[in-house]
Amino acid sequence: MTDANMTKELSLLTNIYNATHGMLNQYIVGNDELIELLVIGVLSGGHVLIEGVPGTAKTTIAKAMARITGCEFRRVQCAVDTQPADIIGVRVYDQETKEFQLRRGPVFANILLIDEINRLNPKTQSAFIEVMSERQATIDGITLDLYSPFFVIATQNPFEFEGTFPLIEAQKDRFMFSYNSHHLSGDDELEVVRREHTGALKWQPFFERLTPVMNRNTIEHIVEVTNKIRVEEPVLQYIRDLVVATRMHGDVRLGASSRASIALVRGGKAVAALQNREYVIPDDIKRMAPAVLQHRIMLEREAEIGGITTKQIIGEILDAVEVP
Template identity: 85%
Template sequence: MTEASVQQDLSLLKSIYHSTTEMLNQYIVGNDALVEVLVIGILSGGHVLIEGVPGTAKTTIAKAMARLSGCEFRRVQCAVDTQPADIIGVRVYDQEAKDFHLRKGPVFSNILLIDEINRLNPKTQSAFIEVMSERQATIDGTTLDLYSPFFVIATQNPYEFEGTFPLIEAQKDRFMFSFTSRHLAGDDELEVVRREHTGALRWQPYLERLKPVMNRTTIEHLVEATSRVHMEEPVLQYIRDLVVATRMHGDVRLGASSRASIALVRGGKAVAALQNRTYVIPDDIKKLAPSVFQHRIILEREAEIGGITPGQVVDEILAAVEVP
Protein backbone atom coordinates (compact mmCIF):
# COMPACT_ATOMS: atom_id res chain seq x y z
CA MET A 1 0.00 0.00 0.00
CA THR A 2 1.55 3.29 -1.11
CA GLU A 3 1.66 6.57 0.79
CA ALA A 4 -0.81 8.04 -1.70
CA SER A 5 -3.31 5.21 -1.20
CA VAL A 6 -3.06 5.53 2.59
CA GLN A 7 -3.73 9.27 2.28
CA GLN A 8 -6.72 8.53 0.08
CA ASP A 9 -8.12 6.13 2.67
CA LEU A 10 -7.57 8.69 5.43
CA SER A 11 -9.52 11.24 3.39
CA LEU A 12 -12.37 8.72 3.19
CA LEU A 13 -12.13 8.22 6.96
CA LYS A 14 -12.27 11.98 7.53
CA SER A 15 -15.44 12.22 5.45
CA ILE A 16 -17.09 9.31 7.28
CA TYR A 17 -16.11 10.68 10.68
CA HIS A 18 -17.51 14.10 9.78
CA SER A 19 -20.80 12.53 8.67
CA THR A 20 -20.94 10.43 11.85
CA THR A 21 -20.45 13.38 14.22
CA GLU A 22 -22.85 15.53 12.20
CA MET A 23 -25.63 12.93 12.45
CA LEU A 24 -25.01 12.24 16.14
CA ASN A 25 -24.97 15.93 17.04
CA GLN A 26 -28.52 16.25 15.73
CA TYR A 27 -29.61 14.32 18.82
CA ILE A 28 -26.66 13.97 21.20
CA VAL A 29 -25.39 17.01 23.13
CA GLY A 30 -21.87 17.55 24.49
CA ASN A 31 -20.41 14.07 23.97
CA ASP A 32 -17.94 14.57 21.11
CA ALA A 33 -15.08 13.16 23.20
CA LEU A 34 -16.93 9.88 23.80
CA VAL A 35 -17.81 9.56 20.11
CA GLU A 36 -14.13 10.04 19.25
CA VAL A 37 -13.07 7.29 21.68
CA LEU A 38 -15.64 4.90 20.20
CA VAL A 39 -14.39 5.58 16.67
CA ILE A 40 -10.80 5.11 17.83
CA GLY A 41 -11.85 1.78 19.36
CA ILE A 42 -13.41 0.60 16.09
CA LEU A 43 -10.34 1.64 14.08
CA SER A 44 -8.03 -0.04 16.59
CA GLY A 45 -9.95 -3.30 16.69
CA GLY A 46 -10.44 -2.84 20.44
CA HIS A 47 -13.28 -2.65 22.94
CA VAL A 48 -14.44 0.33 25.00
CA LEU A 49 -15.65 0.53 28.61
CA ILE A 50 -17.84 3.55 29.41
CA GLU A 51 -18.22 4.45 33.08
CA GLY A 52 -20.71 7.04 34.24
CA VAL A 53 -23.88 7.85 36.12
CA PRO A 54 -27.28 7.12 34.55
CA GLY A 55 -28.69 9.66 32.14
CA THR A 56 -25.43 10.63 30.41
CA ALA A 57 -26.40 9.16 27.00
CA LYS A 58 -24.01 6.18 27.17
CA THR A 59 -26.48 3.66 25.77
CA THR A 60 -28.02 6.12 23.31
CA ILE A 61 -24.66 6.94 21.74
CA ALA A 62 -23.76 3.26 21.45
CA LYS A 63 -27.06 2.44 19.72
CA ALA A 64 -26.77 5.38 17.33
CA MET A 65 -23.16 4.49 16.48
CA ALA A 66 -24.22 0.94 15.70
CA ARG A 67 -26.93 2.21 13.37
CA LEU A 68 -24.47 4.45 11.52
CA SER A 69 -21.95 1.60 11.18
CA GLY A 70 -24.32 -0.48 9.06
CA CYS A 71 -23.37 -3.57 11.09
CA GLU A 72 -25.37 -6.16 13.00
CA PHE A 73 -26.06 -4.90 16.51
CA ARG A 74 -27.08 -6.79 19.64
CA ARG A 75 -27.62 -5.64 23.20
CA VAL A 76 -27.30 -7.45 26.53
CA GLN A 77 -29.11 -5.90 29.49
CA CYS A 78 -27.12 -7.37 32.35
CA ALA A 79 -28.59 -8.76 35.57
CA VAL A 80 -27.28 -10.73 38.53
CA ASP A 81 -28.85 -13.96 37.26
CA THR A 82 -27.54 -13.65 33.67
CA GLN A 83 -25.72 -16.88 32.80
CA PRO A 84 -22.84 -17.53 30.33
CA ALA A 85 -25.26 -19.37 28.03
CA ASP A 86 -27.34 -16.19 27.79
CA ILE A 87 -24.26 -14.44 26.39
CA ILE A 88 -22.50 -16.96 24.13
CA GLY A 89 -25.34 -19.36 23.33
CA VAL A 90 -26.37 -22.92 24.05
CA ARG A 91 -27.20 -26.18 22.28
CA VAL A 92 -30.92 -26.94 22.47
CA TYR A 93 -32.53 -30.33 21.85
CA ASP A 94 -35.02 -30.34 18.97
CA GLN A 95 -37.77 -32.88 19.67
CA GLU A 96 -38.84 -33.13 16.02
CA ALA A 97 -35.36 -33.53 14.56
CA LYS A 98 -34.25 -35.58 17.59
CA ASP A 99 -30.97 -33.71 17.60
CA PHE A 100 -29.29 -30.73 19.22
CA HIS A 101 -29.03 -27.42 17.37
CA LEU A 102 -27.07 -24.33 18.28
CA ARG A 103 -28.89 -21.24 19.51
CA LYS A 104 -26.30 -18.49 19.17
CA GLY A 105 -26.08 -15.80 21.81
CA PRO A 106 -25.77 -12.04 21.28
CA VAL A 107 -21.95 -12.23 21.00
CA PHE A 108 -22.54 -13.37 17.43
CA SER A 109 -22.91 -9.84 16.13
CA ASN A 110 -20.61 -7.06 14.91
CA ILE A 111 -21.32 -4.49 17.61
CA LEU A 112 -22.30 -5.75 21.04
CA LEU A 113 -23.57 -3.41 23.74
CA ILE A 114 -23.20 -4.81 27.26
CA ASP A 115 -25.34 -2.55 29.42
CA GLU A 116 -24.38 -2.37 33.12
CA ILE A 117 -21.68 -5.00 32.83
CA ASN A 118 -20.89 -4.81 36.55
CA ARG A 119 -24.28 -6.40 37.28
CA LEU A 120 -22.94 -9.67 35.87
CA ASN A 121 -21.66 -12.21 38.38
CA PRO A 122 -17.94 -13.15 38.07
CA LYS A 123 -18.74 -16.46 36.33
CA THR A 124 -20.66 -14.71 33.55
CA GLN A 125 -18.05 -11.95 33.33
CA SER A 126 -15.48 -14.66 32.65
CA ALA A 127 -17.47 -15.80 29.63
CA PHE A 128 -16.47 -12.56 27.92
CA ILE A 129 -12.71 -13.08 28.32
CA GLU A 130 -12.34 -15.57 25.46
CA VAL A 131 -14.88 -13.67 23.37
CA MET A 132 -13.17 -10.30 23.68
CA SER A 133 -9.58 -11.46 23.50
CA GLU A 134 -9.69 -14.25 20.92
CA ARG A 135 -12.82 -13.35 18.92
CA GLN A 136 -14.22 -16.84 19.45
CA ALA A 137 -16.71 -18.61 21.68
CA THR A 138 -16.63 -22.17 23.00
CA ILE A 139 -20.04 -23.84 23.37
CA ASP A 140 -20.21 -27.41 24.68
CA GLY A 141 -16.61 -28.01 23.66
CA THR A 142 -17.03 -26.61 20.15
CA THR A 143 -15.14 -23.42 19.31
CA LEU A 144 -16.80 -21.02 16.89
CA ASP A 145 -15.33 -17.89 15.32
CA LEU A 146 -17.21 -14.65 15.89
CA TYR A 147 -18.23 -12.24 13.16
CA SER A 148 -15.83 -9.67 11.76
CA PRO A 149 -15.59 -6.90 12.73
CA PHE A 150 -16.43 -7.51 16.39
CA PHE A 151 -16.60 -4.54 18.75
CA VAL A 152 -17.80 -4.50 22.37
CA ILE A 153 -19.12 -1.39 24.09
CA ALA A 154 -19.78 -1.92 27.80
CA THR A 155 -21.32 0.51 30.28
CA GLN A 156 -21.26 0.57 34.05
CA ASN A 157 -22.30 2.89 36.86
CA PRO A 158 -19.33 3.18 39.26
CA TYR A 159 -21.47 4.81 41.96
CA GLU A 160 -23.99 1.99 42.35
CA PHE A 161 -22.96 -0.95 44.50
CA GLU A 162 -26.11 -2.90 45.41
CA GLY A 163 -26.47 -5.94 43.17
CA THR A 164 -23.19 -5.25 41.36
CA PHE A 165 -19.81 -6.99 41.09
CA PRO A 166 -16.53 -5.16 40.45
CA LEU A 167 -15.04 -6.16 37.11
CA ILE A 168 -12.33 -8.80 37.48
CA GLU A 169 -8.90 -7.51 36.43
CA ALA A 170 -8.58 -9.94 33.52
CA GLN A 171 -11.89 -8.62 32.21
CA LYS A 172 -10.94 -4.94 32.52
CA ASP A 173 -7.63 -5.54 30.75
CA ARG A 174 -9.53 -6.81 27.68
CA PHE A 175 -10.99 -3.34 27.20
CA MET A 176 -8.56 -1.42 25.04
CA PHE A 177 -9.95 1.96 26.11
CA SER A 178 -12.17 3.40 28.82
CA PHE A 179 -14.09 6.65 29.08
CA THR A 180 -15.70 8.42 32.03
CA SER A 181 -19.05 9.96 31.10
CA ARG A 182 -20.11 12.91 33.27
CA HIS A 183 -23.09 15.23 33.60
CA LEU A 184 -23.28 18.01 31.03
CA ALA A 185 -22.06 21.54 31.64
CA GLY A 186 -24.63 24.31 32.08
CA ASP A 187 -24.82 25.48 28.46
CA ASP A 188 -25.09 21.91 27.14
CA GLU A 189 -27.79 21.13 29.72
CA LEU A 190 -29.73 24.16 28.50
CA GLU A 191 -29.45 22.85 24.93
CA VAL A 192 -30.99 19.55 26.07
CA VAL A 193 -33.88 21.46 27.64
CA ARG A 194 -34.41 23.44 24.42
CA ARG A 195 -34.37 20.33 22.27
CA GLU A 196 -36.87 18.58 24.50
CA HIS A 197 -39.11 21.65 24.36
CA THR A 198 -39.05 21.70 20.54
CA GLY A 199 -39.51 17.93 20.18
CA ALA A 200 -36.00 17.32 18.81
CA LEU A 201 -35.33 14.60 21.40
CA ARG A 202 -37.92 12.13 20.14
CA TRP A 203 -35.89 8.96 19.68
CA GLN A 204 -37.93 7.04 17.10
CA PRO A 205 -38.12 9.83 14.47
CA TYR A 206 -34.39 10.43 14.91
CA LEU A 207 -33.62 6.72 14.59
CA GLU A 208 -35.58 6.55 11.35
CA ARG A 209 -33.48 9.40 9.94
CA LEU A 210 -30.21 7.65 10.77
CA LYS A 211 -28.74 6.01 7.69
CA PRO A 212 -25.52 3.96 7.69
CA VAL A 213 -22.43 5.91 6.63
CA MET A 214 -20.31 2.75 6.38
CA ASN A 215 -20.58 -1.04 6.36
CA ARG A 216 -18.55 -4.06 7.47
CA THR A 217 -16.34 -3.99 4.40
CA THR A 218 -15.63 -0.28 4.81
CA ILE A 219 -14.77 -0.70 8.49
CA GLU A 220 -12.36 -3.57 7.80
CA HIS A 221 -10.73 -1.52 5.02
CA LEU A 222 -10.31 1.52 7.29
CA VAL A 223 -8.90 -0.63 10.12
CA GLU A 224 -6.28 -1.94 7.69
CA ALA A 225 -5.52 1.58 6.40
CA THR A 226 -5.14 2.87 9.97
CA SER A 227 -2.64 0.13 10.78
CA ARG A 228 -0.43 1.51 7.97
CA VAL A 229 -0.01 4.87 9.71
CA HIS A 230 3.70 5.32 10.48
CA MET A 231 5.20 5.51 13.96
CA GLU A 232 8.84 6.56 14.46
CA GLU A 233 11.14 4.86 16.97
CA PRO A 234 11.14 7.80 19.46
CA VAL A 235 7.34 7.57 19.70
CA LEU A 236 7.56 3.81 20.29
CA GLN A 237 10.07 4.44 23.06
CA TYR A 238 7.77 7.09 24.54
CA ILE A 239 5.01 4.47 24.75
CA ARG A 240 7.38 2.11 26.51
CA ASP A 241 8.43 4.80 28.99
CA LEU A 242 4.82 5.66 29.85
CA VAL A 243 3.82 2.03 30.40
CA VAL A 244 6.89 1.28 32.53
CA ALA A 245 6.23 4.45 34.55
CA THR A 246 2.82 3.11 35.58
CA ARG A 247 4.56 0.07 37.06
CA MET A 248 7.17 2.13 38.93
CA HIS A 249 4.90 4.80 40.44
CA GLY A 250 4.87 4.77 44.24
CA ASP A 251 1.08 4.92 44.53
CA VAL A 252 0.48 2.02 42.11
CA ARG A 253 0.20 -1.58 43.27
CA LEU A 254 -0.30 -3.00 39.76
CA GLY A 255 0.63 -1.03 36.65
CA ALA A 256 -0.47 -1.34 33.05
CA SER A 257 0.08 -4.60 31.17
CA SER A 258 1.57 -5.06 27.71
CA ARG A 259 -1.98 -4.82 26.37
CA ALA A 260 -1.72 -1.12 27.28
CA SER A 261 1.35 -0.81 25.06
CA ILE A 262 -0.55 -2.43 22.19
CA ALA A 263 -3.51 -0.14 22.80
CA LEU A 264 -1.31 2.95 22.64
CA VAL A 265 0.27 1.81 19.37
CA ARG A 266 -3.03 0.99 17.68
CA GLY A 267 -4.92 3.87 19.25
CA GLY A 268 -2.16 6.35 18.48
CA LYS A 269 -2.40 5.43 14.82
CA ALA A 270 -6.17 5.90 14.95
CA VAL A 271 -5.81 9.35 16.55
CA ALA A 272 -3.38 10.35 13.79
CA ALA A 273 -5.68 8.93 11.12
CA LEU A 274 -8.61 10.98 12.41
CA GLN A 275 -6.37 14.04 12.12
CA ASN A 276 -5.73 13.05 8.48
CA ARG A 277 -2.05 12.36 9.21
CA THR A 278 -0.03 9.39 7.98
CA TYR A 279 2.31 9.55 11.00
CA VAL A 280 1.93 9.57 14.79
CA ILE A 281 3.25 12.36 17.01
CA PRO A 282 3.83 12.19 20.80
CA ASP A 283 0.78 14.39 21.45
CA ASP A 284 -1.41 11.63 19.94
CA ILE A 285 -0.11 9.21 22.58
CA LYS A 286 -0.41 11.78 25.36
CA LYS A 287 -4.03 12.48 24.40
CA LEU A 288 -4.92 8.78 24.43
CA ALA A 289 -3.00 7.71 27.55
CA PRO A 290 -5.78 8.40 30.12
CA SER A 291 -8.24 6.22 28.18
CA VAL A 292 -5.68 3.39 28.11
CA PHE A 293 -4.34 3.57 31.67
CA GLN A 294 -7.15 4.64 34.01
CA HIS A 295 -9.05 1.34 34.08
CA ARG A 296 -5.86 -0.76 34.25
CA ILE A 297 -4.05 0.88 37.18
CA ILE A 298 -4.62 -0.56 40.66
CA LEU A 299 -3.63 1.79 43.45
CA GLU A 300 -2.02 0.96 46.77
CA ARG A 301 -4.48 0.84 49.66
CA GLU A 302 -2.85 3.88 51.29
CA ALA A 303 -3.27 5.90 48.09
CA GLU A 304 -6.96 5.01 47.87
CA ILE A 305 -7.51 6.00 51.50
CA GLY A 306 -5.71 9.25 50.80
CA GLY A 307 -8.17 10.07 48.02
CA ILE A 308 -5.72 9.63 45.14
CA THR A 309 -7.35 8.56 41.88
CA PRO A 310 -5.93 6.68 38.86
CA GLY A 311 -6.54 9.80 36.79
CA GLN A 312 -4.29 11.86 39.06
CA VAL A 313 -1.57 9.22 38.80
CA VAL A 314 -1.81 9.24 35.00
CA ASP A 315 -1.53 13.05 34.97
CA GLU A 316 1.62 12.83 37.13
CA ILE A 317 3.14 10.25 34.82
CA LEU A 318 2.40 12.29 31.70
CA ALA A 319 3.99 15.34 33.33
CA ALA A 320 7.08 13.44 34.51
CA VAL A 321 7.96 11.29 31.45
CA GLU A 322 10.06 13.19 28.93
CA VAL A 323 8.32 13.79 25.59
CA PRO A 324 10.56 13.06 22.55
Protein backbone atom coordinates (compact mmCIF):
# COMPACT_ATOMS: atom_id res chain seq x y z
CA MET A 1 0.00 0.00 0.00
CA THR A 2 1.46 3.36 -1.04
CA ASP A 3 1.78 6.27 1.37
CA ALA A 4 -1.03 8.11 -0.44
CA ASN A 5 -3.36 5.13 -0.21
CA MET A 6 -2.50 4.61 3.46
CA THR A 7 -3.25 8.25 4.21
CA LYS A 8 -6.62 7.90 2.50
CA GLU A 9 -7.43 4.73 4.41
CA LEU A 10 -6.48 6.29 7.74
CA SER A 11 -8.66 9.29 6.94
CA LEU A 12 -11.61 6.94 6.33
CA LEU A 13 -10.92 5.19 9.62
CA THR A 14 -10.78 8.50 11.48
CA ASN A 15 -14.09 9.58 9.93
CA ILE A 16 -15.70 6.35 11.12
CA TYR A 17 -14.43 6.96 14.66
CA ASN A 18 -15.59 10.60 14.68
CA ALA A 19 -19.04 9.55 13.47
CA THR A 20 -19.22 6.86 16.15
CA HIS A 21 -18.13 9.24 18.87
CA GLY A 22 -20.53 11.95 17.73
CA MET A 23 -23.58 9.69 17.68
CA LEU A 24 -22.88 8.10 21.06
CA ASN A 25 -22.31 11.48 22.69
CA GLN A 26 -25.85 12.49 21.78
CA TYR A 27 -26.99 10.20 24.58
CA ILE A 28 -23.98 9.12 26.63
CA VAL A 29 -22.26 11.57 28.95
CA GLY A 30 -18.66 11.55 30.18
CA ASN A 31 -17.45 8.20 28.82
CA ASP A 32 -15.16 9.30 25.99
CA GLU A 33 -12.30 7.03 27.12
CA LEU A 34 -14.52 3.93 27.12
CA ILE A 35 -15.97 4.75 23.70
CA GLU A 36 -12.45 5.12 22.32
CA LEU A 37 -11.33 1.85 23.93
CA LEU A 38 -14.24 -0.05 22.35
CA VAL A 39 -13.28 1.31 18.94
CA ILE A 40 -9.67 0.31 19.64
CA GLY A 41 -10.95 -3.16 20.54
CA VAL A 42 -12.72 -3.43 17.20
CA LEU A 43 -9.62 -2.26 15.31
CA SER A 44 -7.40 -4.66 17.27
CA GLY A 45 -9.66 -7.68 16.91
CA GLY A 46 -9.68 -8.02 20.70
CA HIS A 47 -12.27 -8.33 23.44
CA VAL A 48 -12.96 -5.69 26.11
CA LEU A 49 -13.81 -6.19 29.80
CA ILE A 50 -15.57 -3.32 31.59
CA GLU A 51 -15.71 -3.25 35.38
CA GLY A 52 -17.75 -0.77 37.37
CA VAL A 53 -20.54 -0.25 39.85
CA PRO A 54 -24.13 -0.45 38.56
CA GLY A 55 -25.48 2.63 36.82
CA THR A 56 -22.31 3.75 35.05
CA ALA A 57 -23.67 3.15 31.51
CA LYS A 58 -21.59 0.03 30.82
CA THR A 59 -24.39 -1.95 29.19
CA THR A 60 -25.85 1.10 27.44
CA ILE A 61 -22.57 1.95 25.74
CA ALA A 62 -22.02 -1.67 24.70
CA LYS A 63 -25.49 -1.97 23.13
CA ALA A 64 -25.16 1.35 21.31
CA MET A 65 -21.71 0.41 20.04
CA ALA A 66 -23.06 -2.87 18.69
CA ARG A 67 -25.82 -1.01 16.85
CA ILE A 68 -23.31 1.32 15.20
CA THR A 69 -21.23 -1.57 13.87
CA GLY A 70 -24.18 -2.81 11.83
CA CYS A 71 -23.38 -6.40 12.79
CA GLU A 72 -25.43 -9.19 14.32
CA PHE A 73 -25.70 -8.60 18.06
CA ARG A 74 -26.56 -10.98 20.90
CA ARG A 75 -26.63 -10.53 24.65
CA VAL A 76 -26.11 -12.91 27.56
CA GLN A 77 -27.52 -11.76 30.91
CA CYS A 78 -25.47 -13.80 33.35
CA ALA A 79 -26.74 -15.50 36.48
CA VAL A 80 -25.40 -18.04 38.95
CA ASP A 81 -27.45 -20.85 37.41
CA THR A 82 -26.47 -20.12 33.79
CA GLN A 83 -25.06 -23.27 32.19
CA PRO A 84 -22.49 -23.62 29.36
CA ALA A 85 -25.22 -24.91 27.02
CA ASP A 86 -27.14 -21.64 27.55
CA ILE A 87 -24.19 -19.80 26.04
CA ILE A 88 -22.72 -22.11 23.43
CA GLY A 89 -25.75 -24.09 22.35
CA VAL A 90 -27.01 -27.65 22.50
CA ARG A 91 -28.16 -30.52 20.28
CA VAL A 92 -31.84 -31.37 20.79
CA TYR A 93 -33.58 -34.55 19.67
CA ASP A 94 -36.39 -33.86 17.20
CA GLN A 95 -39.23 -36.36 17.58
CA GLU A 96 -40.49 -35.76 14.04
CA THR A 97 -37.23 -36.15 12.13
CA LYS A 98 -35.76 -38.65 14.60
CA GLU A 99 -32.52 -36.67 14.47
CA PHE A 100 -30.62 -34.34 16.72
CA GLN A 101 -30.97 -30.69 15.75
CA LEU A 102 -28.35 -28.08 16.62
CA ARG A 103 -29.58 -25.04 18.53
CA ARG A 104 -26.87 -22.42 18.40
CA GLY A 105 -26.30 -20.29 21.48
CA PRO A 106 -25.83 -16.52 21.62
CA VAL A 107 -22.07 -16.81 20.98
CA PHE A 108 -22.95 -17.20 17.31
CA ALA A 109 -23.03 -13.48 16.60
CA ASN A 110 -20.61 -10.75 15.53
CA ILE A 111 -20.95 -8.63 18.65
CA LEU A 112 -21.57 -10.46 21.92
CA LEU A 113 -22.42 -8.61 25.12
CA ILE A 114 -21.80 -10.68 28.26
CA ASP A 115 -23.55 -8.70 30.96
CA GLU A 116 -22.26 -9.20 34.54
CA ILE A 117 -19.90 -11.98 33.56
CA ASN A 118 -18.67 -12.48 37.11
CA ARG A 119 -22.12 -13.66 38.19
CA LEU A 120 -21.34 -16.87 36.30
CA ASN A 121 -19.93 -19.81 38.23
CA PRO A 122 -16.37 -20.85 37.24
CA LYS A 123 -17.62 -23.84 35.21
CA THR A 124 -19.72 -21.62 32.97
CA GLN A 125 -17.03 -18.93 32.80
CA SER A 126 -14.71 -21.53 31.32
CA ALA A 127 -17.14 -22.03 28.44
CA PHE A 128 -16.04 -18.69 27.04
CA ILE A 129 -12.32 -19.55 26.93
CA GLU A 130 -12.43 -21.55 23.70
CA VAL A 131 -14.94 -19.12 22.20
CA MET A 132 -12.88 -16.00 22.88
CA SER A 133 -9.44 -17.41 22.16
CA GLU A 134 -10.00 -19.70 19.17
CA ARG A 135 -13.18 -18.19 17.66
CA GLN A 136 -14.88 -21.58 17.73
CA ALA A 137 -17.32 -23.53 19.89
CA THR A 138 -17.56 -27.25 20.56
CA ILE A 139 -21.04 -28.72 21.04
CA ASP A 140 -21.31 -32.44 21.79
CA GLY A 141 -17.92 -33.03 20.19
CA ILE A 142 -18.76 -31.01 17.06
CA THR A 143 -16.51 -27.98 16.54
CA LEU A 144 -18.11 -25.00 14.81
CA ASP A 145 -16.47 -21.79 13.65
CA LEU A 146 -17.93 -18.57 14.97
CA TYR A 147 -18.95 -15.64 12.81
CA SER A 148 -16.41 -13.13 11.56
CA PRO A 149 -15.79 -10.58 12.89
CA PHE A 150 -16.33 -11.69 16.47
CA PHE A 151 -16.03 -9.15 19.25
CA VAL A 152 -16.91 -9.65 22.93
CA ILE A 153 -17.81 -6.83 25.32
CA ALA A 154 -18.20 -8.07 28.89
CA THR A 155 -19.26 -6.13 31.96
CA GLN A 156 -18.64 -7.10 35.55
CA ASN A 157 -19.47 -5.74 38.98
CA PRO A 158 -16.77 -5.15 41.60
CA PHE A 159 -15.91 -8.40 43.35
CA GLU A 160 -17.13 -7.26 46.75
CA PHE A 161 -20.70 -7.21 45.45
CA GLU A 162 -22.93 -10.11 46.48
CA GLY A 163 -23.44 -13.02 44.12
CA THR A 164 -20.21 -12.55 42.18
CA PHE A 165 -17.35 -14.94 41.41
CA PRO A 166 -13.85 -13.65 40.64
CA LEU A 167 -12.94 -14.30 37.02
CA ILE A 168 -10.48 -17.15 36.61
CA GLU A 169 -7.04 -16.01 35.41
CA ALA A 170 -7.31 -17.86 32.08
CA GLN A 171 -10.59 -16.07 31.40
CA LYS A 172 -9.23 -12.60 32.20
CA ASP A 173 -6.23 -13.16 29.95
CA ARG A 174 -8.55 -13.68 26.96
CA PHE A 175 -9.66 -10.06 27.20
CA MET A 176 -7.28 -7.90 25.22
CA PHE A 177 -8.25 -4.73 27.11
CA SER A 178 -10.06 -3.78 30.31
CA TYR A 179 -11.55 -0.57 31.63
CA ASN A 180 -12.70 0.60 35.07
CA SER A 181 -15.81 2.75 34.82
CA HIS A 182 -16.65 5.20 37.57
CA HIS A 183 -19.44 7.54 38.60
CA LEU A 184 -19.58 10.78 36.63
CA SER A 185 -18.02 14.04 37.75
CA GLY A 186 -20.25 16.76 39.13
CA ASP A 187 -20.45 18.62 35.83
CA ASP A 188 -21.24 15.48 33.86
CA GLU A 189 -23.86 14.47 36.43
CA LEU A 190 -25.50 17.85 35.97
CA GLU A 191 -25.56 17.28 32.21
CA VAL A 192 -27.38 13.97 32.80
CA VAL A 193 -29.96 15.80 34.91
CA ARG A 194 -30.44 18.42 32.22
CA ARG A 195 -30.88 15.81 29.50
CA GLU A 196 -33.39 13.93 31.60
CA HIS A 197 -35.31 17.16 32.17
CA THR A 198 -35.48 17.91 28.44
CA GLY A 199 -36.38 14.34 27.49
CA ALA A 200 -33.07 13.66 25.74
CA LEU A 201 -32.43 10.50 27.80
CA LYS A 202 -35.21 8.38 26.34
CA TRP A 203 -33.37 5.25 25.28
CA GLN A 204 -35.66 3.75 22.65
CA PRO A 205 -35.94 6.85 20.41
CA PHE A 206 -32.16 7.33 20.59
CA PHE A 207 -31.47 3.67 19.84
CA GLU A 208 -33.78 3.71 16.82
CA ARG A 209 -32.05 6.83 15.48
CA LEU A 210 -28.62 5.21 15.60
CA THR A 211 -27.36 4.62 12.09
CA PRO A 212 -24.66 2.01 11.47
CA VAL A 213 -21.42 3.63 10.29
CA MET A 214 -19.83 0.32 9.37
CA ASN A 215 -20.65 -3.29 8.56
CA ARG A 216 -18.87 -6.65 8.62
CA ASN A 217 -16.87 -5.88 5.50
CA THR A 218 -15.94 -2.42 6.76
CA ILE A 219 -14.72 -3.82 10.06
CA GLU A 220 -12.58 -6.46 8.37
CA HIS A 221 -11.12 -3.77 6.12
CA ILE A 222 -10.23 -1.28 8.87
CA VAL A 223 -8.69 -4.10 10.92
CA GLU A 224 -6.52 -4.92 7.92
CA VAL A 225 -5.53 -1.25 7.56
CA THR A 226 -4.66 -1.04 11.26
CA ASN A 227 -2.45 -4.12 10.97
CA LYS A 228 -0.33 -2.26 8.38
CA ILE A 229 0.72 0.43 10.90
CA ARG A 230 4.51 0.27 11.37
CA VAL A 231 6.15 -0.59 14.70
CA GLU A 232 9.91 -0.07 14.69
CA GLU A 233 12.32 -2.35 16.57
CA PRO A 234 13.00 0.07 19.49
CA VAL A 235 9.25 0.27 20.20
CA LEU A 236 8.95 -3.52 20.03
CA GLN A 237 11.77 -3.80 22.55
CA TYR A 238 10.01 -1.24 24.76
CA ILE A 239 6.89 -3.44 24.75
CA ARG A 240 9.01 -6.43 25.73
CA ASP A 241 10.65 -4.49 28.57
CA LEU A 242 7.29 -3.38 29.99
CA VAL A 243 5.84 -6.88 30.00
CA VAL A 244 9.00 -8.45 31.48
CA ALA A 245 9.04 -5.76 34.17
CA THR A 246 5.61 -6.91 35.38
CA ARG A 247 7.08 -10.37 35.98
CA MET A 248 10.10 -9.05 37.86
CA HIS A 249 8.36 -6.56 40.18
CA GLY A 250 8.65 -7.49 43.84
CA ASP A 251 4.98 -6.82 44.63
CA VAL A 252 3.66 -8.89 41.73
CA ARG A 253 2.79 -12.57 42.18
CA LEU A 254 1.77 -13.19 38.58
CA GLY A 255 2.97 -10.91 35.80
CA ALA A 256 1.53 -10.30 32.36
CA SER A 257 1.53 -13.10 29.78
CA SER A 258 2.65 -12.95 26.17
CA ARG A 259 -0.93 -12.07 25.28
CA ALA A 260 -0.19 -8.71 26.92
CA SER A 261 2.71 -8.17 24.52
CA ILE A 262 0.42 -8.94 21.58
CA ALA A 263 -2.26 -6.61 22.96
CA LEU A 264 0.24 -3.75 23.33
CA VAL A 265 1.33 -4.16 19.72
CA ARG A 266 -2.23 -4.22 18.41
CA GLY A 267 -3.47 -1.51 20.75
CA GLY A 268 -0.54 0.74 19.88
CA LYS A 269 -1.31 0.32 16.18
CA ALA A 270 -4.97 1.20 16.78
CA VAL A 271 -4.07 4.35 18.74
CA ALA A 272 -1.71 5.45 15.97
CA ALA A 273 -4.37 4.77 13.33
CA LEU A 274 -6.96 6.86 15.18
CA GLN A 275 -4.45 9.70 15.26
CA ASN A 276 -3.91 9.44 11.51
CA ARG A 277 -0.34 8.23 12.00
CA GLU A 278 1.27 5.42 10.02
CA TYR A 279 3.67 4.40 12.79
CA VAL A 280 3.57 3.67 16.52
CA ILE A 281 5.42 5.83 19.05
CA PRO A 282 6.23 4.94 22.69
CA ASP A 283 3.46 7.25 23.93
CA ASP A 284 0.92 5.04 22.15
CA ILE A 285 2.19 2.06 24.13
CA LYS A 286 2.18 3.99 27.42
CA ARG A 287 -1.38 5.07 26.72
CA MET A 288 -2.53 1.48 26.23
CA ALA A 289 -0.51 -0.04 29.11
CA PRO A 290 -3.17 0.33 31.85
CA ALA A 291 -5.93 -1.18 29.67
CA VAL A 292 -3.67 -4.10 28.73
CA LEU A 293 -1.97 -4.82 32.07
CA GLN A 294 -4.38 -4.01 34.90
CA HIS A 295 -6.47 -7.18 34.61
CA ARG A 296 -3.47 -9.43 34.02
CA ILE A 297 -1.34 -8.57 37.06
CA MET A 298 -1.87 -10.39 40.36
CA LEU A 299 -0.35 -8.80 43.44
CA GLU A 300 1.35 -10.52 46.34
CA ARG A 301 -0.89 -10.89 49.38
CA GLU A 302 1.38 -8.60 51.41
CA ALA A 303 1.08 -5.88 48.78
CA GLU A 304 -2.72 -6.10 48.80
CA ILE A 305 -2.80 -5.90 52.59
CA GLY A 306 -0.51 -2.89 52.42
CA GLY A 307 -2.96 -1.07 50.16
CA ILE A 308 -0.82 -1.21 47.03
CA THR A 309 -2.90 -1.18 43.85
CA THR A 310 -2.33 -2.52 40.37
CA LYS A 311 -2.58 1.05 39.08
CA GLN A 312 0.37 2.04 41.27
CA ILE A 313 2.44 -0.91 40.05
CA ILE A 314 1.80 -0.04 36.40
CA GLY A 315 2.73 3.58 37.09
CA GLU A 316 6.00 2.49 38.72
CA ILE A 317 6.83 0.25 35.77
CA LEU A 318 6.10 2.98 33.23
CA ASP A 319 8.36 5.35 35.18
CA ALA A 320 11.16 2.80 35.58
CA VAL A 321 11.39 1.31 32.08
CA GLU A 322 13.53 3.39 29.74
CA VAL A 323 11.65 4.94 26.85
CA PRO A 324 13.36 4.65 23.44
